[in-house]
Amino acid sequence: MGTSKARAAPKASATPAKSTEFSRHLPGKTFVIDNGAYMIKAGYASDLSPEESVSTCTSIPNTLVKTRNNKIVIGSQLSTVTDWNEAMFRRPLEKGYVSNWEAEREIWDQSFFDEKTTARNKNTHVADPENTTLVLTEAPNALPILQRHSDEMVMEEWGFGGYVRCIGPTLNAWNEIHSLFGDPLTTSPDSTPLPADCLLVVDSGYSHTTVTPVYKGQALQRGVRRLDLGGKHLTNYLKEIVSMRQYNMVDESYIMNEVKEAVCYVSNDFSGDLERTWKAGRKHQASSEDGIVLDYVLPDPNANRKGFSRPHDPLMQVKKKKGALSGLSAEVLSEDVLVLGNERFAVPEILFTPSDIGMKSAGIPEIILQSLSALPTGLHSAFLANVMVVGGNALIPGFMNRLQTELRQIASAECVVRVRRANDPIHSTWLGACRFATNREELSRVAISRQEYQEHGSGWAGRRFAGLV
Amino acid sequence: MFRVELLQDTSTATPGWSYAPTRGFDPTQAMAPTLGRKRGIRDAGKGGDISSRQANAIARHIAELDRENQRDVAIPVPVRQAREVAARGNRSKTTSNVRRILQSQKTFRNHLDDEEAAIALGTGGGALAHSSNAAAVAARGAKARSSTPASVAGKKRPSAAVTSTSTATTTAASTPTPTTAEMGADEVPARKPKLIKSEFDQDPLLRSYAPPVPSERLMARLLSEPPLSYNASRAKAPSSARPARHFCCA
Numbered sequence: 001m002g003t004s005k006a007r008a009a010p011k012a013s014a015t016p017a018k019s020t021e022f023s024r025h026l027p028g029k030t031f032v033i034d035n036g037a038y039m040i041k042a043g044y045a046s047d048l049s050p051e052e053s054v055s056t057c058t059s060i061p062n063t064l065v066k067t068r069n070n071k072i073v074i075g076s077q078l079s080t081v082t083d084w085n086e087a088m089f090r091r092p093l094e095k096g097y098v099s100n101w102e103a104e105r106e107i108w109d110q111s112f113f114d115e116k117t118t119a120r121n122k123n124t125h126v127a128d129p130e131n132t133t134l135v136l137t138e139a140p141n142a143l144p145i146l147q148r149h150s151d152e153m154v155m156e157e158w159g160f161g162g163y164v165r166c167i168g169p170t171l172n173a174w175n176e177i178h179s180l181f182g183d184p185l186t187t188s189p190d191s192t193p194l195p196a197d198c199l200l201v202v203d204s205g206y207s208h209t210t211v212t213p214v215y216k217g218q219a220l221q222r223g224v225r226r227l228d229l230g231g232k233h234l235t236n237y238l239k240e241i242v243s244m245r246q247y248n249m250v251d252e253s254y255i256m257n258e259v260k261e262a263v264c265y266v267s268n269d270f271s272g273d274l275e276r277t278w279k280a281g282r283k284h285q286a287s288s289e290d291g292i293v294l295d296y297v298l299p300d301p302n303a304n305r306k307g308f309s310r311p312h313d314p315l316m317q318v319k320k321k322k323g324a325l326s327g328l329s330a331e332v333l334s335e336d337v338l339v340l341g342n343e344r345f346a347v348p349e350i351l352f353t354p355s356d357i358g359m360k361s362a363g364i365p366e367i368i369l370q371s372l373s374a375l376p377t378g379l380h381s382a383f384l385a386n387v388m389v390v391g392g393n394a395l396i397p398g399f400m401n402r403l404q405t406e407l408r409q410i411a412s413a414e415c416v417v418r419v420r421r422a423n424d425p426i427h428s429t430w431l432g433a434c435r436f437a438t439n440r441e442e443l444s445r446v447a448i449s450r451q452e453y454q455e456h457g458s459g460w461a462g463r464r465f466a467g468l469v
Numbered sequence: 470m471f472r473v474e475l476l477q478d479t480s481t482a483t484p485g486w487s488y489a490p491t492r493g494f495d496p497t498q499a500m501a502p503t504l505g506r507k508r509g510i511r512d513a514g515k516g517g518d519i520s521s522r523q524a525n526a527i528a529r530h531i532a533e534l535d536r537e538n539q540r541d542v543a544i545p546v547p548v549r550q551a552r553e554v555a556a557r558g559n560r561s562k563t564t565s566n567v568r569r570i571l572q573s574q575k576t577f578r579n580h581l582d583d584e585e586a587a588i589a590l591g592t593g594g595g596a597l598a599h600s601s602n603a604a605a606v607a608a609r610g611a612k613a614r615s616s617t618p619a620s621v622a623g624k625k626r627p628s629a630a631v632t633s634t635s636t637a638t639t640t641a642a643s644t645p646t647p648t649t650a651e652m653g654a655d656e657v658p659a660r661k662p663k664l665i666k667s668e669f670d671q672d673p674l675l676r677s678y679a680p681p682v683p684s685e686r687l688m689a690r691l692l693s694e695p696p697l698s699y700n701a702s703r704a705k706a707p708s709s710a711r712p713a714r715h716f717c718c719a
């Protein structure tokens with residue numbers, strides 16, 4: 001995309017008095033929380049380069065876990081858990097929105113406010129919320145009542161000095177995307193950051209996948225579309241298939257999530273791959289072993305072994321039956337193995353073909369077009385040329401390739417289609433929020449201060465974040 | 470025989486029930502009792518190629534995939550020690566709002582149902598209720614677009630210049646026809662055939678088409694739109710009528 005300069009100038013000149021008035025009340029320190037359903041990404045905003053700044057960002061599992069021995073573990077303490085068998089999860093977010101503040105407050109308290117538990121990590125300790133501005137992300141199309149709850153909790157429970165609640169995907173437009181798309185740099189690197197003009201953000205996370213057209217840092221609300229499929233559904237689907245075909249893994253969400261991350265990929269030739277993993281085609285034994293079928297050795301917490309994947313050995317079963325005679329070590333003989341063939345690509349496939357599980361919804365590429373169809377045609381080419389993918393599912397191998405290919409096929413032939421994965425798809429939103437926070441003028445334009453909240457209340461805050469006041 | 474009763478206007482009726490207007494004769498309703506009861510229930514309503522039994526099974530499967538745990542478990546938030554509570558003493562007292570939120574046992578589904586009910590009553594909390602509303606805005610937007618004539622679009626307004634950079638690259642890349650070459654950097658070639666007149670200007674094969682970049686006014690209007698409701702933003706069914714794939718063991 002070309003220059004991004006046309007914007008701030010008129011606005012700044014129109015309301016200089018107002019913006020300075022706001023910035024007077026806003027604390028200088030800015031804390032950014034990207035409140036994901038799976039991981040909270042949190043840290044202080046700084047004007048470091050993205051690489052340095054990401055090292056100050058901490059990922060905290062957004063969950064309460066009950067382990068097999070009935071111990072309850074919260075947030076960042078999860079790293080102390082070694083036995084993940086039969087771990088149960090309670091997440092404060094449903095469908096990407098905070099619906100249970102009782103649990104969320106506990107996680108936030110432990111992660112950011114409690115002096116004892118945050119002692120190890122100064123990067124996430126909010127010592128005095130009164131002197132801190134909070135930038136909090138939310139998923140698009142949140143219910144107004146839940147937005148109100150967020151505002152009330154942030155301002156009344158913790159009492160931040162300044163506060164912005166913004167739609168997560170839009171913040172990605174603040175990242176430096178010219179180099180990502182291979183466009184020439186139009187600004188010097190140390191000028192005030194400004195959002196990209198047109199960016200279509202595909203955010204494929206834990207609970208859902210959203211498509212958000214972002215115009216100069218703001219969402220074009222009518223174009224926002226959501227597919228209710230995310231990483232959680234992939235894990236559960238894999239769990240279900242494996243439980244039906246091999247071991248019963250229905251209570252092993254954590255382990256199956258690791259299996260998914262280790263082996264799943266998006267196929268670019270679905271029927272071909274299906275053919276290659278066809279078990280009945282035993283004659284083609286040699287060709288069926290060309291790398292698709294993998295063995296995943298399940299973790300063994302008693303022997304303190306982690307799970308890992310390795311190429312499939314079709315003779316392993318026979319050898320194991322022979323027991324010690326086969327000359328295998330005791331370690332190998334005791335291990336439990338999942339054989340993963342078409343599960344590897346049939347599972348992530350539902351993001352592209354939701355009808356495979358009977359869902360009456362289009363796949364991600366067509367949702368992008370559905371999103372664009374609500375917008376003026378003059379914008380289509382600009383958005384199609386700037387599709388950015390963030391969120392954990394972007395890391396599934398083959399995802400980007402498939403999206404680019406399918407979008408190219410169904411998009412209008414005159415348009416250039418460029419689909420790029422953010423350099424760091426997990427932290428991209430958080431990084432964008434940091435860049436946004438360094439632009440004090442823009443920040444003070446949308447943020448509210450503690451005094452304003454106390455004066456006008458949460459109803460006003462909600463209207464203000466909706467852009468109505 | 471007939472009793473004529475003047476019905477009240479909707480929405481103010483007693484809570485729990487209301488008069489629903491019938492819009493004429495609905496053949497599916499009229500037909501239902503004559504068919505067998507079971508089949509009627511199974512096939513009514515859902516339409517399309519699957520029975521309601523299949524539809525229910527699919528819905529249940531999708532709900533299953535949406536779960537965090539296979540079994541229902543209660544994981545209580547650990548009770549804080551008294552001294553830890555005292556440690557957060559410098560924090561102001563818990564307000565009534567906070568207490569209400571923390572004690573709320575409502576799930577997302579409950580909130581969503583409330584929201585849908587509010588929208589149905591026409592008091593949706595700021596969310597753009599449904600497509601009819603959106604269509605109205607679209608119509609207004611379209612009007613606004615048509616009311617900014619070619620002269621405005623032709624003038625190099627900053628926004629037009631900004632957004633056209635990408636459109637220019639796309640047209641240049643995909644259709645390097647003589648027309649675009651002649652017009653050079655001109656952003657709306659189709660609208661200014663006067664520049665260099667030739668008999669080929671109207672030739673449909675040579676004309677390059679770039680849709681006009683929306684005006685700044687239209688963009689401001691689009692940006693100020695309220696968000697769609699949760700359900701309105703859900704992805705629609707695919708446009709292709711290709712039947713869903715089925716696998717023998719999945």
